[in-house]
Amino acid sequence: MAGGAEPGPRPPVALYLHVPFCRSICPYCDFVVVAGRAATGPSNRVAAFVEALVAEVGLRADMLEAAFGGPARRSPLTSVYLGGGTPSLLPAEAVARILELVVERFGLAPDAEVTIEINPGSRERGDLDGFRRAGVGRLSIGAQSLRPDELRRLGRRHRPEDVAQAVELARASGFRSVSLDLLYDVPGQTEDDWRRTLDDALALEPDHLSLYALTLDDPDAEGLTGEAGDHLPLRAGARRWRAGARAGQDDDRAAAMYEAADVRLAGAGFAWYEISNWARPGHESRHNLAYWRHEPYEAAGPGAHAFDGVVRRWNAAGLEAYVAALCPPEGRRPRLPAGGRERLDAATGSVERVILALRTADGVALEAATVPPLAGAVDWALETGLLERDLSRLRLTTRGRLLSNELFARLVA
Numbered sequence: 143m144a145g146g147a148e149p150g151p152r153p154p155v156a157l158y159l160h161v162p163f164c165r166s167i168c169p170y171c172d173f174v175v176v177a178g179r180a181a182t183g184p185s186n187r188v189a190a191f192v193e194a195l196v197a198e199v200g201l202r203a204d205m206l207e208a209a210f211g212g213p214a215r216r217s218p219l220t221s222v223y224l225g226g227g228t229p230s231l232l233p234a235e236a237v238a239r240i241l242e243l244v245v246e247r248f249g250l251a252p253d254a255e256v257t258i259e260i261n262p263g264s265r266e267r268g269d270l271d272g273f274r275r276a277g278v279g280r281l282s283i284g285a286q287s288l289r290p291d292e293l294r295r296l297g298r299r300h301r302p303e304d305v306a307q308a309v310e311l312a313r314a315s316g317f318r319s320v321s322l323d324l325l326y327d328v329p330g331q332t333e334d335d336w337r338r339t340l341d342d343a344l345a346l347e348p349d350h351l352s353l354y355a356l357t358l359d360d361p362d363a364e365g366l367t368g369e370a371g372d373h374l375p376l377r378a379g380a381r382r383w384r385a386g387a388r389a390g391q392d393d394d395r396a397a398a399m400y401e402a403a404d405v406r407l408a409g410a411g412f413a414w415y416e417i418s419n420w421a422r423p424g425h426e427s428r429h430n431l432a433y434w435r436h437e438p439y440e441a442a443g444p445g446a447h448a449f450d451g452v453v454r455r456w457n458a459a460g461l462e463a464y465v466a467a468l469c470p471p472e473g474r475r476p477r478l479p480a481g482g483r484e485r486l487d488a489a490t491g492s493v494e495r496v497i498l499a500l501r502t503a504d505g506v507a508l509e510a511a512t513v514p515p516l517a518g519a520v521d522w523a524l525e526t527g528l529l530e531r532d533l534s535r536l537r538l539t540t541r542g543r544l545l546s547n548e549l550f551a552r553l554v555a
Contacts, residue, residue, distance in 0.1 A: 151209065151438070151450040151452050152438045152451040153206060153209075153210045153216045154206070154219065154440040155432050155439065156428075156429050156433075157248060157439065157442075158223050158225060158439060158441040158443075158446055159195065159199075159223065159229075159442055159446070160174060160227065160442070160443030160444060160445055161195075161224060161226040161228070161229035162174045162176050162191070162443065162445070162461055163175070163176060163182075163187075163227050163228055163231045164177045164181060164261075165181060165228070165231075165263075165299060166299060168297040168298060169296075169297050169379065169387075170357075170358060170383075170384065172359060172361055173226065174372070174443075174444045175226070175227050175374070187465065191465060192239070194464055194467075194468035194469050195240065196240065197468040197476045198468050199247065199442050200247065201468075202440055203248060206248070213246075214249075216249065218248070218249030218254070219244070219248050219251065219254060220251050220254050220255065220428060220432070221254055221255040221428045222250065222255075223429040224240075224259065228260070228266055229268075230261065230267050231266065231268060232268070233272075234268070234271075234273055234276055237272070237276045237278065241276055248440070255279065256277055256280065257279075257281070257282055258282070259284060260283055260308065261283075262284070262308035263300035263301075263304050266300070270311050270315040270317070273315075274315045274316050278317075279317060279318045280317065280321070281317045281319070281321065282352075283305060283308050283320065283321065283322050283323065283348075284323050285305045285322045285324055286298055286323060286324060286325045287339060288324075288342040289302070289335055289338070289339060292328050292331060292335070295329065296325070297383075305322070305346070309346045319349045319425050320348050320349050320350070321351065321352060321427070322346070322352070323352045323353075323354065324340075324343060324352070324353050324354070325354055325356050326356070326400070327356050327391050327392070327395065327396035327399065329356075329386075333402065336402065336403070337402060340402070340403055340407070344406075349422050349425035350419070350422070350425045351407065351419070352419050353418055353419075353420070355396050358387055358391075360381075369458065369480065370481055372456040372457070372458065372459055373459055374459045374460075397544045400543070401540065401544075403420075404540060413503070415503045415504075416503070417501050417538075431502075434499070434501055435498070435499070435502075436495045441455075441457075444457055444458070444459050444464045444479075452491075453484070453485050454484050455483040456481050458480040464479045467479045493553055493554055496511045496516060497550050497553055500536070500538055500546070501546070505535045505536050505538070506535065508531065508535055508536055519549065519552035520536065523542065523549050527539055528545055528548075528549050529542055530542075
């Protein structure tokens with residue numbers, strides 16, 4: 143359906159909840175994060191944020207009911223994802239309260255995937271037993287590296303042994319699925335370092351691995367900050383760190399690391415299912431698959447993005463403005479936070495669906511990607527070995543995964 147429009151707004155299949163707290167902010171991180179006293183001190187803003195998040199979830203549910211009816215008239219959510227930041231800094235009681243509201247106002251399928259991100263350090267991983275009792279079944283652990291020197295270079299607070307302990311505790315708490323995030327193309331990292339990290343990660347027997355090349359963007363230069371922006375301004379120290387770190391990166395080395403990981407993980411029983419993600423059978427992230435399949439999703443929290451199939455919406459990144467809008471002084475009604483929105487026209491939506499589908503191992507239906515104006519870019523990608531085709535579908539080759547950004551840029555040109 144590359145030439146046609148989506149049938150119109152649709153109710154969400156997934157819900158993303160952004161929790162913006164960390165004990166410290168890593169210099170490479172572009173997520174909406176606040177740290178220091180706001181996150182962990184005696185005057186922290188965690189309780190105020192929880193009240194605001196609960197209020198926003200309620201308001202978003204009101205709007206959904208006005209458009210599509212109550213939970214009994216809609217399909218329940220298939221996934222909920224608490225991301226951040228470090229959502230595991232929330233008390234388990236707060237997570238339980240939030241999820242109970244989600245069940246009440248949105249509906250949640252009996253086999254829904256409910257994920258929480260954690261940092262592995264003992265002061266950051268939170269109450270795993272409590273999260274499990276609250277209904278969380280999937281854990282995403284921000285390991286990033288299993289080499290002590292790399293962790294220090296990245297500004298991480300934990301040690302490799304903390305990652306192992308977090309996995310062990312997750313299993314003891316009964317989590318059904320455990321994922322690890324790892325970074326490659328880290329300044330100073332060698333290919334041998336990366337291979338040892340992969341071996342050490344696999345020895346922990348996770349169910350899912352997300353492997354990301356370290357990217358060092360500038361949200362200020364990209365126009366993503368400001369009063370309604372979905373990013374916070376880059377700190378001066380982080381800007382200096384990134385300038386030095388870029389000099390230690392290498393595209394060819396990064397490509398070799400990716401290829402080595404793809405071979406190693408396949409040999410260990412992990413299937414590649416999206417450019418940066420591998421899983422044992424049945425442990426693919428259903429929440430992220432909803433994004434890549436261009437399905438509608440709701441979102442709440444500072445900087446969070448939502449999509450109803452036609453309109454993309456985002457909240458502004460500022461925590462205090464977010465809390466002020468949703469928890470006003472007594473006598474005033476809560477209001478939705480500031481942010482922005484954009485409506486996808488039929489052509490843009492079609493191209494976006496093709497690009498997102500091509501990120502996955504399933505690829506895209508041939509008829510969706512071989513129509514003007516996409517046909518020229520597809521022909522180029524087939525000729526240069528970035529795409530392969532069978533009777534009905536197009537898929538990225540391994541080389542295509544490495545050069546996917548070049549193909550995607552041609553598709554949107």
